[in-house]
Amino acid sequence: MSDKKTKKNSILLICRDYPNENGDSIFIKNEIKYLAEEFKRVYVLTRNGLEKNALNNQLKNICIMFDKKKSVIMIILMCFKAIFSSLVSTEIKYLMHEKKMSIISLCRLMGIYAFAQLTKKNVEKIISSDSTINLIYTYWYSYETLGVLQLKQTNKKVKCITRAHRYDLYEYGNRQKYQPFKIWMDKNIDKIFFISTHGYNYYINTFASGNQSRYSISCLGINNEYGPCEKKNGGEWNLTIISCSYIVPVKRIHLIVLALSLIDGISVRWIHIGDGPGRKKIINIAKKHLKSKENVSYEFKGFVANDFIMEFYHANFADCFISTSKSEGLPVSMMEAISFGIPLIATSVGGVPEIVNENTGILLNASSSPWDIKNALLAFYNYPIAAKRRMRKNARLLWDSKYNAATNFSKFAKELSSICTS
Numbered sequence: 001m002s003d004k005k006t007k008k009n010s011i012l013l014i015c016r017d018y019p020n021e022n023g024d025s026i027f028i029k030n031e032i033k034y035l036a037e038e039f040k041r042v043y044v045l046t047r048n049g050l051e052k053n054a055l056n057n058q059l060k061n062i063c064i065m066f067d068k069k070k071s072v073i074m075i076i077l078m079c080f081k082a083i084f085s086s087l088v089s090t091e092i093k094y095l096m097h098e099k100k101m102s103i104i105s106l107c108r109l110m111g112i113y114a115f116a117q118l119t120k121k122n123v124e125k126i127i128s129s130d131s132t133i134n135l136i137y138t139y140w141y142s143y144e145t146l147g148v149l150q151l152k153q154t155n156k157k158v159k160c161i162t163r164a165h166r167y168d169l170y171e172y173g174n175r176q177k178y179q180p181f182k183i184w185m186d187k188n189i190d191k192i193f194f195i196s197t198h199g200y201n202y203y204i205n206t207f208a209s210g211n212q213s214r215y216s217i218s219c220l221g222i223n224n225e226y227g228p229c230e231k232k233n234g235g236e237w238n239l240t241i242i243s244c245s246y247i248v249p250v251k252r253i254h255l256i257v258l259a260l261s262l263i264d265g266i267s268v269r270w271i272h273i274g275d276g277p278g279r280k281k282i283i284n285i286a287k288k289h290l291k292s293k294e295n296v297s298y299e300f301k302g303f304v305a306n307d308f309i310m311e312f313y314h315a316n317f318a319d320c321f322i323s324t325s326k327s328e329g330l331p332v333s334m335m336e337a338i339s340f341g342i343p344l345i346a347t348s349v350g351g352v353p354e355i356v357n358e359n360t361g362i363l364l365n366a367s368s369s370p371w372d373i374k375n376a377l378l379a380f381y382n383y384p385i386a387a388k389r390r391m392r393k394n395a396r397l398l399w400d401s402k403y404n405a406a407t408n409f410s411k412f413a414k415e416l417s418s419i420c421t422s
Contacts, residue, residue, distance in 0.1 A: 007040040009420040010132040012123065014148070015139040016047040019064060021305045023048075024139055027220055027332060029306070030405040034413040036061050040132055045122060067122055078114035087150075088113055091181055098178075105176040112143045112180040119147035127158065135420050136160045141168040141192065146181050149188045159419060161191040163218070166329035166350060169199050171206065173327050182207045191419060193218040193412070196330035196351025218412045220332055221405035226314040228341035228396045230389075237269040237297065239381050242318045242342070244309065244333040245325065247276030252347075254285050255324040258370035259377065260296050261289040266381060268296050273312070275303035313340040319388075320345050320361065320380055324373060328352050335403040341392035345376050355403075359394040 013035065017023030035042045036059045047067045058064070082088045091109055095101040127133045134157055138144040141164040148160045171177045186192075186207050191214050194200040200217050208215060245251045253272065260270060272282075283300060290296050304312075313336065321337035323346040330351035334344055344361035346352050347368055356363045362376045383391075402408075 007038070008132065009039055009134055009417070010041040010043065010130055011035060011039045011416065011420075012043040012045060012126060012133050012136045013139065014045045014119065014123070014136065014144045018044060018046055019058070020048055022303070026306050028139065030221065030223055031409045031412070032062065033059060034409040035416070037410075038413040038417040041130070043126055043130070043133065045126060065126065067119075074118060075111075075114050078117045079110045081117065082110050082113045085113065087181070087184060090184070094183065095178070100176060100178045102176065105178045108176060108178065109180045112146060115143040116147035116150065119144050120151050123148055123151055127155070134159060135416060137416065138162040140165070141182075141185070145185055145189065149185055152188065159190045160188075161193065161416065161419065162189060163193050163195060164199055164203065165195055166199075166327060169194075169329070170202060170327065170350070179207075183209070186210065190214065191216065195220050196354055198351040198354065199329060216415075218415075219330065219403055219408050220335065221403045221408035222332060222335045222339055222399075223405045224310065224336075224339035224399070226310065226340070228339075228392065229314055229317055230341060230392065236267060238266040239377065240269045240271070240317065240319050241345075241377070242271050242273065242313075242321050242337065243323060244273040244321070244336070245276075245323065245331075246274055247272075247278040247282055249278060250326050252324045252326050253278070253282050255368070255370055255373055256322060257282070257286050257289050257298075259324075259373035260298070261293060262370060262374040263293075263296065263377065266295065266378075268377070270296070270298045271301065271318075272299070273301045273304060273309060309336060313337070313342065318342050320377075322373075322377075323347065323352070324364075324368070325349055325352075326366070330354060335399060338395035338403070339399040341396040343380070343388070343391040343395055345373075345380060355398065360391060360398055361395070 015024050015028055018025040018028040032042060040061065042062045044062065044064050045067055046064065088109065095105055123136065136148045136158060138148060138160065141162045145160065145162045152158050152160055167173050171179050186209055194203065194217050196219070197217055200215060204215065243253065243256060247253060256270065260268060279300065286298055290298060320343045321334065323331065323334065325347055326349060328350035334346065334355050337344060338355065338360060344356045345364065346356045347364045347366050349366050353363060362380060364372060364376055
């Protein structure tokens, strides 16, 4: 921890959900206290207003500021302004050259630009109120970063760094196969931190144009004050599996349902944690395919606070955690699971192979079928008890060595502090 006398600089963090108990709060709440140790003041510009279940007990040097809701008229005006922007015209030429021009990609470009301008206005007001702010940290490599980098063109004092995750990084992560303004932002940003080695390598081969010292891997992390859960509860179920994700098509939760419908001979309990727009559809799929399966029990817990998830893992033994996603960065949900020594069964997408291997679980092919997933679950079930115990031990050790919040976020905060003085 830095001595208070050395804290000369303040930082502005731009996010979307913190301090509410959803979205990026799940990640930021573990990180922000380390920023508070390194900086005189931590300003947080957040998109969503304060909710009843917002995180409490903020440190004294953390100042939460809410981005005003953007009206349709304001957005339209900013889109109209985009017509006269040389930055936008250059981006349109890029789209045409790459043969990615479409109505959808053009609308996405204009929307990103419009939101960037509104973010820029808010940031200008904040940094004008405190001269000690000389570093702006955007949690998402998207419109927030574009707005700050445009401000940086006229305010040379400001430095900007960002994190890159999944949706804000991979071109194949969206239907248009397009990431707006990445080429321009890459040339103007001070540093980009990637949450996985896979993301880092992808970016270097796709967008990077400058000195590679501007690109760094900085994994996220979680705290676990409970320790591993090693004692299997009694009960009627041979295999208890957990999944935890937002319920959207990219997560392919229906594959878990279909895999369970193929299992006979053993009793399985499946618990899914998380909500989303696809919840009703997934429940209907489960009712259809699992209604006659007396050996399968399932439960959708919906949205719960992150603290509940950790308490649940502590109190309830899970044999394994499963993910059948089509696209990922490096899931914090998996970090939470391995912190309790829970082995993982997951599809090989994004940074997942960095956390799932033969020592910590079973890595599935990215295009695995329900039969493949069923076979993996049965293979795991049939592992000798000693092998499962080794997996649990290895999973916990991997969390402690690579995804421990205390280690990762302390190092990250110190690096941001050094950027201020460089």
